[in-house]
Amino acid sequence: MLSQLTKLPANARVGVVGGGVAGLTFTYFLGKLRPDVQITLFNPESRPGGWIHSWHTQGPDGRPVMLERGPRTFRGVSDGTVLILDTLMQLGHGDNIRSVSKDSSADRKFVLDPRDRLVQVPNSLGSLARFLASPLSKGLLWGLAGEWARKPVGADAPDESAEALLTRRFGSPYPARNLFSAVYRGIYADDVGRLSAQKAVGRMVRDERAHGSLTAAAWARWRSAKADTSAAPELSPLVAAYGRALGRDAQELRSLAHRLAQFPMLGLTGGLQQFPDAFQAAVARFPNVALCTGTVTGLRGGAGAGDKQAVALEYTDAQGAQHKGKFSHVRLAVAPNRMAPLVAGANAPLFSKLNAIRSNTVSLVNMYIPGKDIVPAQFRGFGYLVPESNANPEKLLGVIFDSVIEQSFAPFAVADGAAPAAPATAAAAAPAGIYTKLTAMVGGSLYNDAEGHPTIPSEAETIARVKRALSRHLGASPTDLDGAQWLHTVARDCLPQFVPGYGAQAAEIERAVLADYAQGVSLGGMGFARGPGIPDVVSDAFTDAMKLH
Ligand SMILES: Cc1cc2nc3c(=O)[nH]c(=O)nc-3n(C[C@H](O)[C@H](O)[C@H](O)COP(=O)(O)OP(=O)(O)OC[C@H]3O[C@@H](n4cnc5c(N)ncnc54)[C@H](O)[C@@H]3O)c2cc1C
Numbered sequence: 001m002l003s004q005l006t007k008l009p010a011n012a013r014v015g016v017v018g019g020g021v022a023g024l025t026f027t028y029f030l031g032k033l034r035p036d037v038q039i040t041l042f043n044p045e046s047r048p049g050g051w052i053h054s055w056h057t058q059g060p061d062g063r064p065v066m067l068e069r070g071p072r073t074f075r076g077v078s079d080g081t082v083l084i085l086d087t088l089m090q091l092g093h094g095d096n097i098r099s100v101s102k103d104s105s106a107d108r109k110f111v112l113d114p115r116d117r118l119v120q121v122p123n124s125l126g127s128l129a130r131f132l133a134s135p136l137s138k139g140l141l142w143g144l145a146g147e148w149a150r151k152p153v154g155a156d157a158p159d160e161s162a163e164a165l166l167t168r169r170f171g172s173p174y175p176a177r178n179l180f181s182a183v184y185r186g187i188y189a190d191d192v193g194r195l196s197a198q199k200a201v202g203r204m205v206r207d208e209r210a211h212g213s214l215t216a217a218a219w220a221r222w223r224s225a226k227a228d229t230s231a232a233p234e235l236s237p238l239v240a241a242y243g244r245a246l247g248r249d250a251q252e253l254r255s256l257a258h259r260l261a262q263f264p265m266l267g268l269t270g271g272l273q274q275f276p277d278a279f280q281a282a283v284a285r286f287p288n289v290a291l292c293t294g295t296v297t298g299l300r301g302g303a304g305a306g307d308k309q310a311v312a313l314e315y316t317d318a319q320g321a322q323h324k325g326k327f328s329h330v331r332l333a334v335a336p337n338r339m340a341p342l343v344a345g346a347n348a349p350l351f352s353k354l355n356a357i358r359s360n361t362v363s364l365v366n367m368y369i370p371g372k373d374i375v376p377a378q379f380r381g382f383g384y385l386v387p388e389s390n391a392n393p394e395k396l397l398g399v400i401f402d403s404v405i406e407q408s409f410a411p412f413a414v415a416d417g418a419a420p421a422a423p424a425t426a427a428a429a430a431p432a433g434i435y436t437k438l439t440a441m442v443g444g445s446l447y448n449d450a451e452g453h454p455t456i457p458s459e460a461e462t463i464a465r466v467k468r469a470l471s472r473h474l475g476a477s478p479t480d481l482d483g484a485q486w487l488h489t490v491a492r493d494c495l496p497q498f499v500p501g502y503g504a505q506a507a508e509i510e511r512a513v514l515a516d517y518a519q520g521v522s523l524g525g526m527g528f529a530r531g532p533g534i535p536d537v538v539s540d541a542f543t544d545a546m547k548l549h
């Protein structure tokens with residue numbers, strides 16, 4: 001997110017690299033805001049969506065089944081979610097939106113304790129009591145009780161690891177190694193000891209600096225929420241700007257944002273792929289957008305080439321032919337490790353800065369059993385995560401219970417008082433009958449050696465590990481596991497490693513891009529958005545499209 005981006009000249013040509021949701025939504029917003037600008041969107045394959053990939057296949061019983069090979073839900077409370085869902089409704093896909101309510105099974109999350117037992121992350125007094133009785137709560141109560149009295153760091157203290165901050169605030173390493181390490185594995189596939197506090201627990205960083213302690217900040221927040229008697233909250237500046245720029249009714253947006261805030265997560269019936277598919281179909285109809293199935297291989301131009309107004313993209317089309325195109329502005333909406341090779345030939349200093357950002361690789365293993373539910377009733381929930389305190393010989397990060405999520409999906413009513421498009425039954429979005437669908441995520445930082453280089457096991461070995469883990473953690477039988485359908489995907493370098501100091505590293509890259517290419521290049525996607533989630537990259541895409549329009 002480059003704060004210095006300025007308005008594009010009339011009839012500018014823009015190249016967007018990457019047809020994941022960051023590139024697609026940027027193309028959609030800019031294409032709408034600036035009909036005079038000609039945009040070319042490059043993606044290596046005709047399927048849009050990047051890591052979002054809903055795979056439609058046949059189950060062992062010959063019936064159709066959809067397996068998510070990437071994300072399946074996104075959070076309800078986020079500006080980006082308001083933009084995504086409002087646009088999907090405008091595009092006629094409102095009926096596909098599904099919500100998970102706070103009281104549904106899918107809002108329960110579990111963490112594996114050191115003895116391989118699943119313990120629910122507290123969301124009620126009963127689950128809190130069970131959690132406090134488990135070894136996962138070690139150091140938590142005592143740590144919280146004395147937290148307000150522990151010395152805060154100075155306002156200008158440098159970034160540190162999330163583990164260092166949590167250990168300082170709780171007075172022991174146990175909360176970080178138990179609950180928190182699991183939670184952050186379930187977002188970053190990384191180790192709390194190697195994650196930037198500013199990136200992963202930014203609010204705690206700000207709270208400590210502003211209030212001296214996390215408990216004091218929570219207390220102040222509670223008091224101000226209690227004192228606030230105002231009616232419906234105002235729209236956030238970003239959503240308000242979206243409403244104005246795209247001619248959307250403020251009251252409708254307020255009601256959508258208000259409704260979304262009630263749901264911990266949202267999904268789409270038939271798979272999350274519907275989201276990029278809908279945006280791609282929309283931009284394909286824009287007269288000022290061209291879709292190019294091709295891989296960008298190089299970026300040249302800017303100050304170094306003596307022509308600040310033109311950036312050249314080299315790309316290989318689907319037939320393998322090489323081409324070059326000149327653009328007034330290029331949006332790089334790919335991960336930092338994919339940006340690096342594009343500038344390798346022409347901008348060595350920028351290449352080395354981008355190349356210094358490493359990424360984690362995750363193996364995703366989907367499992368499907370028609371006709372039987374092997375998730376024990378007491379563990380029905382979103383899934384479970386494995387903390388550092390568990391020996392974890394399989395290097396499992398966590399398991400998502402897709403069948404529970406699908407069965408918890410309820411149609412999302414569009415406006416206050418509007419009737420849902422279909423009855424909010426558990427089975428509305430799920431295949432008929434009983435089944436088990438789950439996704440195990442393996443590896444991430446657990447694959448990496450001390451230098452950060454991963455060793456990725458074979459497909460057979462990874463599936464064997466998942467089977468061992470599921471039989472130990474859930475009591476799954478060898479007969480059920482061997483009879484299941486399995487799908488293995490290596491999501492190579494799929495999440496940037498947000499190491500301590502990442503924020504400064506990213507800011508330095510953005511400064512270099514601005515200096516080298518003037519207004520000719522901007523950066524989006526997971527590496528440069530506020531966070532790695534889908535709503536974050538979409539908010540970032542809109543923010544920068546607004547600056548350029
Ligand atoms: C395993 C996993 C699970 C996740 N789960 C969730 C979740 O539950 N909820 C959530 O909110 N987020 C989740 N995320 C994060 C989410 O996937 C990202 O926020 C989102 O995919 C980022 O979109 P993007 O467009 O920036 O990047 P990508 O999805 O990486 O898309 C980039 C696109 O650019 C293309 N590309 C790459 N190089 C080039 C090139 N040289 N030329 C042209 N095109 C190129 C790629 O092929 C791809 O299509 C998950 C991520 C992973 C890896």
Ligand SMILES: C=Cc1c2[nH]c(c1C)Cc1[nH]c(c(CCC(=O)O)c1C)Cc1[nH]c(c(C)c1CCC(=O)O)Cc1[nH]c(c(C)c1C=C)C2
Pocket residue numbers: 073074075109110185186187188189264265362382383384385397398399400441531532533534535
């Ligand atoms: C076990 C590994 C992973 C699981 N999901 C991801 C990994 C690496 C990746 C991921 N999951 C989410 C995000 C976006 C976060 C954001 O800031 O928006 C990313 C990058 C979302 C997510 N993760 C969990 C939930 C409930 C959600 C959706 C709603 C939300 O953002 O709060 C927790 C969770 N993730 C995984 C499991 C097994 C799990 C909980 C049991 C898998």
